[in-house]
Amino acid sequence: MAERALIVRLDQKAPIPLKVAIECAAGELVALVGPSGSGKSTILRAIAGLVRPQSGEVHCNGETWQGAMRFVPPQARHAGLVFQHYALFPHMSASRNVEAALGAVPPAARRDRARELLDLVNLGGLEDRLPHALSGGQQQRVAVARALARDPQVLLLDEPFSAVDQVTRRKLQRELAQLRRRLQMPIVLVTHDLEEAAMLADRMIVLHAGETLQAGPPFELIARPRDVQVARLVDFRNLFHGEIVEHRPEAGQTLVRWLDYTLEAPLRPEFVAGGPVCWGILPAHCILHRRDRPSRGERENPVSGVIGEFVPLGENAAVTMRVAGHADAELQLSIPLHVANRNNLAQGGEIRVSLLRDGIHLMPFQPFDRRAGAARGDGS
């Protein structure tokens, strides 16, 4: 078996532009993320053989599904696809939906095999229900069982959790995380939910306007986007301009001037001293200085300001801090609600935070407009 079980290279100008290179190993789950209209679903459809891009290649386990002179029809590809709205056969029971994909199994054994597959997705006992008598989550499970029925060489999931309520979504996501450990084939998941990608994927690929911008482990991508464009796409909220002061290789640090502050950041000698730079930090890397319990960590890039907004969101509070003396410089913080309560955080209150040195991420300078979505290219 080839080391990269699935290799996809697509290149076309119309009807929608595509310029992508995707590889996925056996047993690996790759998430394609990007705004609506970035070509995510089209890529899945091209892998499945439902569309034929102008030029490109699709190889799976050493077999060429699409090449210069070759286009294997979807019937012959052995690709399992879970559609966004499942596309179950409405006139067939759950079991018959799965049996429909068991053409290679002797007829007498199909029903038992379908039952095994439905058990695998926790649907035992509902074999004879018609799709309209199943809940959204149950329908999704039938779709997964049907996609797995042909022993597919690749499993493709097109926003498989978008059509159910949030409680069901979390449940189905946990089930998929469990299920995938038992699957040996490459899995490609299309989603616009970054949390979902981070939770399920081994690698994440960020797409914009049909182009792959960056690929890597989800946390790597979310914490260290390649540039401002990727940062916007992965919803990186604290993005600022600064200036490189100097590099201190002996301390492993690069100093960055930002407003009145000189921030310590991990060493990045590729940026020219004295030159402009973009930098960013995740809200989770901004640590609140607690009034009740000062600590040594407070000497690490301390910044003070006033609370602009304070919005409790579940276990955490989303807090914006206006940097003292710079009304237009706002830091977004995420503070555990119990910490926020103990420190009596409220709108208008003064606070101090530390920007964790290792959390400060430098990117090439690029002018950006502070208006929301300016660099986002959001088509939705």
Added chain:
Amino acid sequence: MDWSALWLSLKLALATAAVLLPFSVLLARELAWRRFAGRAAVEAFVALPLVLPPTVLGYYLLVAFAPQSALGQAFAALTGGTLAFSFTGLLAASIVFNLPFAVQPVQRAFESVPEQVREAAWLCGMSRWRTLWKVELPLAWPGLLGAFVLTFAHTLGEFGVVLMVGGNIPGETKTIAIAIYDRVQALDDHAAGAMSALLLGISFVSIAVIYTLDRARRHRG
């Protein structure tokens, strides 16, 4: 009651539906799913019998069926018979004027089968024919049955085109609608009334069947 006219009408209606339905399935699928140049023209042509006066349609068919015409000569060379004023000609005319009644319900039915459901069938390994047989037709069958009923009822009731193309030859082209007209002309109110009541009943039941099917389809969808 003119039993031979009723039998002829039933024969014509069944033959029309039998020829037209398979053809409608093929044409309606293309119209429902394929985007091709001239699609609007084909749809307009199919719908034309809805708006043309039967006499206009009948006139053109009569011209086309004339023994001197290309079609008439080709038919004569093939079968030795004539199209005008024969049952075969009547059947050909019936197929043309029933086009919208057969094609449109089937087209609506295929349009209501989601594209992704067909794609899912292909990914299950089903060939195009197997997909048609196992997925598309089971989902579209109310439309097919509706097309059958409409075609059947409409053929029984057609008057103008039949008169133009077929004339009034007992046992060959004299359908029940013609027979009613014939009986009224002959002041035979009793026979005309009986045959009218029969047609009324058949038409009412047909329409009721279509509405019931449509409700069943919407309920399931």
